Amino acid sequence: MKKSVVSLKDINFKYSNEVILNNINLDIYDREFITLLGPSGCGKTTTLRIIAGFESPQEGDVFFEGEKVNDLPPHKRNVNTVFQKYALFPHLNVFDNVAFGLKLKKMPKNEIEDRVKRMLAIVDLKGYEKRSVKSLSGGQQQRVAIARALVCDPKVVLLDEPLGALDLKLRKDMQIELKQLQLKTQKTFVYVTHDQEEALTMSDRVVVMNNGVIAQIGTPEDIYNEPANAFVADFIGEANILNGVMLEDEKVRILGVELDCVDKGFEHNAPVDVVIRPEDIEVVDPSQAKLVGVVEDIVFKGVHFEISVRCENCQWLIHSTVAPHLGDRIGMRVDPFNIHIMPKMFLLPNNEVYTDVYYSDKENNTTTIRIEGNEITIPDTYYEEGTSLKIILPPDALSIAGDGVGDIDEMYIESVIWKGEHNEIILESDERKWIMQSDTDEQVATYVPVSFDFSRAEISEVTDNEE
Amino acid sequence: MKKPGQKIYLIIIMAFLYAPILYLIAYSFNNGKTSVWKGFTWKWYEALFRDAQIMGSLKNTLTIALLAAIIATILGTLAAIGIYNFKGGVRSAIQNISNIPIINPEIVTGVSLMLLFTFAGTMLGFEMGFWTVLLAHIGFCTPYVILNVTPRIRQMDSSLYEAALDLGCSPVKAFFKVVIHELMPGILSGFLISFTYSLDDFVITYFTRGARFQTLPVQIYTMTHQRINPKANALSAIMFVTILTLLIISNIVTSRKDKEAAR
Amino acid sequence: MKSKRPSIPYLGWMLVFTIVPLLMVLYYAFTDKAGNFTLKNFVNVSDYSHIFLYSLYVALISTVICLVLAYPLSFFISRCTQRKQSVIIMFLMVPMWMNFLLRVYAWVLILQTNGPLDTLLQIFGIHTTLINNTGAVIVGMVYEFLPFMILPIQSVMSKIDNSLIEAAQDLGCNGLYVFRKVVFPLSVPGIISGVTMVFVPTASTFLVAQYLGGDQLMIGDDIERVFQFNHNTGSAIALVLMVVILGFLVFMNRFGDKEAVGR
Numbered sequence: 001m002k003k004s005v006v007s008l009k010d011i012n013f014k015y016s017n018e019v020i021l022n023n024i025n026l027d028i029y030d031r032e033f034i035t036l037l038g039p040s041g042c043g044k045t046t047t048l049r050i051i052a053g054f055e056s057p058q059e060g061d062v063f064f065e066g067e068k069v070n071d072l073p074p075h076k077r078n079v080n081t082v083f084q085k086y087a088l089f090p091h092l093n094v095f096d097n098v099a100f101g102l103k104l105k106k107m108p109k110n111e112i113e114d115r116v117k118r119m120l121a122i123v124d125l126k127g128y129e130k131r132s133v134k135s136l137s138g139g140q141q142q143r144v145a146i147a148r149a150l151v152c153d154p155k156v157v158l159l160d161e162p163l164g165a166l167d168l169k170l171r172k173d174m175q176i177e178l179k180q181l182q183l184k185t186q187k188t189f190v191y192v193t194h195d196q197e198e199a200l201t202m203s204d205r206v207v208v209m210n211n212g213v214i215a216q217i218g219t220p221e222d223i224y225n226e227p228a229n230a231f232v233a234d235f236i237g238e239a240n241i242l243n244g245v246m247l248e249d250e251k252v253r254i255l256g257v258e259l260d261c262v263d264k265g266f267e268h269n270a271p272v273d274v275v276i277r278p279e280d281i282e283v284v285d286p287s288q289a290k291l292v293g294v295v296e297d298i299v300f301k302g303v304h305f306e307i308s309v310r311c312e313n314c315q316w317l318i319h320s321t322v323a324p325h326l327g328d329r330i331g332m333r334v335d336p337f338n339i340h341i342m343p344k345m346f347l348l349p350n351n352e353v354y355t356d357v358y359y360s361d362k363e364n365n366t367t368t369i370r371i372e373g374n375e376i377t378i379p380d381t382y383y384e385e386g387t388s389l390k391i392i393l394p395p396d397a398l399s400i401a402g403d404g405v406g407d408i409d410e411m412y413i414e415s416v417i418w419k420g421e422h423n424e425i426i427l428e429s430d431e432r433k434w435i436m437q438s439d440t441d442e443q444v445a446t447y448v449p450v451s452f453d454f455s456r457a458e459i460s461e462v463t464d465n466e467e
Numbered sequence: 468m469k470k471p472g473q474k475i476y477l478i479i480i481m482a483f484l485y486a487p488i489l490y491l492i493a494y495s496f497n498n499g500k501t502s503v504w505k506g507f508t509w510k511w512y513e514a515l516f517r518d519a520q521i522m523g524s525l526k527n528t529l530t531i532a533l534l535a536a537i538i539a540t541i542l543g544t545l546a547a548i549g550i551y552n553f554k555g556g557v558r559s560a561i562q563n564i565s566n567i568p569i570i571n572p573e574i575v576t577g578v579s580l581m582l583l584f585t586f587a588g589t590m591l592g593f594e595m596g597f598w599t600v601l602l603a604h605i606g607f608c609t610p611y612v613i614l615n616v617t618p619r620i621r622q623m624d625s626s627l628y629e630a631a632l633d634l635g636c637s638p639v640k641a642f643f644k645v646v647i648h649e650l651m652p653g654i655l656s657g658f659l660i661s662f663t664y665s666l667d668d669f670v671i672t673y674f675t676r677g678a679r680f681q682t683l684p685v686q687i688y689t690m691t692h693q694r695i696n697p698k699a700n701a702l703s704a705i706m707f708v709t710i711l712t713l714l715i716i717s718n719i720v721t722s723r724k725d726k727e728a729a730r
Numbered sequence: 731m732k733s734k735r736p737s738i739p740y741l742g743w744m745l746v747f748t749i750v751p752l753l754m755v756l757y758y759a760f761t762d763k764a765g766n767f768t769l770k771n772f773v774n775v776s777d778y779s780h781i782f783l784y785s786l787y788v789a790l791i792s793t794v795i796c797l798v799l800a801y802p803l804s805f806f807i808s809r810c811t812q813r814k815q816s817v818i819i820m821f822l823m824v825p826m827w828m829n830f831l832l833r834v835y836a837w838v839l840i841l842q843t844n845g846p847l848d849t850l851l852q853i854f855g856i857h858t859t860l861i862n863n864t865g866a867v868i869v870g871m872v873y874e875f876l877p878f879m880i881l882p883i884q885s886v887m888s889k890i891d892n893s894l895i896e897a898a899q900d901l902g903c904n905g906l907y908v909f910r911k912v913v914f915p916l917s918v919p920g921i922i923s924g925v926t927m928v929f930v931p932t933a934s935t936f937l938v939a940q941y942l943g944g945d946q947l948m949i950g951d952d953i954e955r956v957f958q959f960n961h962n963t964g965s966a967i968a969l970v971l972m973v974v975i976l977g978f979l980v981f982m983n984r985f986g987d988k989e990a991v992g993r
Binding site for chain 2 (some may be wrong): 732733734735736737738739741743744748749750751752754755758799802803806807813817818820821822823824825827829830832833835837838839840842844845846849868873875876877881891906923930931933934936937940941950952953954961964965968970972975979
Binding site (some may be wrong): 048 | 630631636638
């Protein structure tokens with residue numbers, strides 16, 4: 001077994017009562033380029049800061065080469081960080097910035113000079129020693145920040161979205177430079193970014209995170225070809241994600257059509273999520289495919305055509321070098337190898353709420369229940385106070401309150417996945433998760449007020465022997 | 468200034484502000500004590516410099532101002548950092564209490580300190596004098612330091628401190644090598660305000676000085692209370708010239724700095 | 731940097747030198763010479779109620795005069811170039827830095843009977859006493875605190891972009907409307923600052939009335955006088971003054987919020 005250079009075990013982190021990291025377990029190996037990838041708010045920066053020592057987890061342990069370092073302060077840890085905004089000391093010039101850590105180690109002067117000059121040459125800033133940091137461009141400042149971290153010769157280098165402030169061309173160049181630097185210096189790089197392309201380009205392994213949880217760890221190919229769930233599939237690259245039913249091993253049904261695939265191990269007739277990458281769909285004659293659709297839009301992207309197809313009321317995306325015409329009926333053929341099955345992220349098809357009637361009004365025919373401390377009134381329904389109810393709310397019974405006042409004031413949007421026909425949104429409230437269907441695009445990692453439409457709900461009384 | 472009316476108004480106000488001072492200065496050269504001009508003389512200036520009491524008061528004033536400003540700056544900078552880390556409601560409450568010496572009428576502060584020092588004096592057996600004045604001055608200077616340093620803390624990029632830790636500085640070292648440079652403008656302006664307010668304080672010094680300790684403002688009181696004293700005129704002239712020179716220099720220095728920054 | 735501990739020295743200081751003295755004032759105000767609880771001191775305070783009201787009256791008039799004089803001037807200054815503004819402000823600050831008592835003393839010299847102003851008026855046949863009355867005190871206060879009203883208002887006004895005024899004019903406002911609808915509302919925070927910085931020291935001032943007011947003293951003077959023979963009544967008066975000032979500050983705060991939100 002490879003020895004890990006940094007190990008996180010059962011890390012739980014809360015900030016002012018909000019759970020930021022939920023049971024994180026991660027082993028980082030020597031000399032690997034590993035990236036923490038996810039949308040903003042997923043906890044990737046917090047994880048990095050815990051490794052650096054700037055935050056302390058409430059629960060869990062941090063190990064450096066097998067030794068527990070929970071209580072070791074940042075200035076004693078053998079890691080160095082490249083900060084998002086570079087954090088170059090404005091009152092020192094380039095040389096003094098880079099030499100800062102070495103001077104603290106009380107290294108002899110000529111050795112410091114030697115190392116700093118060599119490092120500046122490596123990052124292509126030879127001759128910049130006396131320059132003030134304020135006079136440097138963004139890209140140059142960033143290289144000084146990298147030099148400053150690397151010159152201290154740490155075992156692990158932490159990089160917190162270092163390329164975020166650079167323009168596109170520079171960012172792409174720096175991605176290659178950083179990768180080469182890591183290979184050359186043979187150090188462990190732990191990189192944080194929200195840009196999935198960046199992660200795929202540079203990393204040996206990628207850790208996809210969402211809402212404080214690790215969704216998947218794997219090489220870029222693994223993550224791309226075999227995403228663990230719909231969130232990962234959607235976050236990385238483009239994808240067609242649909243609801244499906246796993247009839248039996250190696251056979252799945254989507255949109256009423258049975259297709260062969262190569263995955264097994266699911267229960268018979270289990271509902272699953274299915275992902276097919278746009279470049280894996282072949283445009284053929286309708287008679288040669290099980291799935292048939294109508295071309296709605298074609299965009300020329302240089303490398304390929306981006307074709308929008310409507311099939312069984314679902315929107316599909318195809319990347320093809322062959323361009324059909326607008327309005328054509330085409331067949332969509334997929335190799336079984338390219339149909340990837342994933343377990344559903346939300347286990348039930350509907351939201352199930354079990355609660356007792358808190359208060360009811362016979363005259364106005366309303367019943368009031370309490371969910372997580374919020375009093376919610378169900379109109380046109382009457383049940384006696386104290387009755388135990390089972391309320392089934394299908395995904396389309398939930399909506400985001402337009403006027404800002406909802407039945408539940410704040411739910412956290414954990415994922416928004418387009419399932420061909422609608423968006424499937426998974427939300428998190430104080431005590432549970434919810435599934436919602438929506439036609440509007442919502443922003444992941446935001447808080448929204450949610451309203452319930454009980455006319456679409458199924459409400460029934462629970463008798464004691466049912467529970 | 469667009470209209471001449473505005474210019475005239477400005478000149479009138481300036482004249483109003485400067486005329487009394489210039490009158491004082493003019494009559495510092497008068498060879499008499501009344502408003503009747505009796506000829507030009509330097510004698511009041513000579514008397515001023517020969518007056519040992521006044522020179523002693525000047526020395527006391529400068530000593531107290533310097534010590535109070537230094538101690539208040541250190542105390543206040545540390546306080547600003549610590550207070551910044553308190554949470555919302557507690558932080559507000561502490562800031563409000565800290566600002567009491569600033570918003571309270573000076574006479575109330577003076578009188579309350581007098582009560583404290585008299586009481587403590589009888590309990591612990593000391594008399595009011597240099598030390599009580601110094602303590603009182605530190606008391607009203609420190610809030611100003613906090614008010615000047617806190618905005619700098621707020622503006623500062625916190626990752627600079629973390630970068631210093633990351634590179635191996637202990638928290639204390641990180642403060643001295645990195646943080647202090649970022650806070651320096653606030654620390655300096657806090658120091659200058661403390662020095663100025665201490666230099667010029669009368670009311671609080673009056674109540675905490677005991678029977679014998681004199682600072683310059685208190686001395687001026689003795690000199691001018693209920694009598695005409697041309698030495699005060701001479702003193703005013705010297706103060707005026709000094710202040711004018713200092714302000715002009717600082718104005719030139721700041722405008723040069725601004726020009727450099729703009730380049 | 732994340733620690734609250736650096737503030738501990740100052741928190742202790744605040745306790746001893748800010749809170750405890752005020753508690754002592756409270757204590758003395760509510761007890762008699764023997765240390766028993768009593769409200770008698772406040773009965774005595776009512777003897778001074780006419781001086782209280784007189785002080786507030788003088789403070790109010792002085793503040794209003796300062797506001798009226800300062801407001802247009804602040805506006806004119808704020809429309810000048812940056813460079814001009816800093817020069818003008820520098821010249822405004824010179825008198826501010828001169829010793830408080832010397833400036834009051836200057837007015838004693840100017841307003842004295844048979845002094846320069848009196849002689850001048852006698853030439854025109856006007857015979858009146860210029861000093862030792864309320865008028866002289868108000869002149870002294872306005873002179874003293876006018877810069878404290880000018881600076882905050884100017885500071886706020888200089889942040890009003892010229893394009894706002896031009897936009898209002900473009901939309902059809904004449905001079906008066908521009909003032910009412912754009913300039914004035916935006917200047918309110920400066921006005922509140924200035925009024926606070928003038929009213930509080932003016933109401934509680936110590937010695938100005940003794941120099942310029944003759945027999946008619948103000949509450950600050952009385953606090954000092956009473957303290958010489960009765961700590962308890964003196965504390966009670968000081969406490970009432972502090973409460974009145976506090977009430978004023980709270981009122982000013984509320985007023986400011988209303989202006990900011992209501993418009």
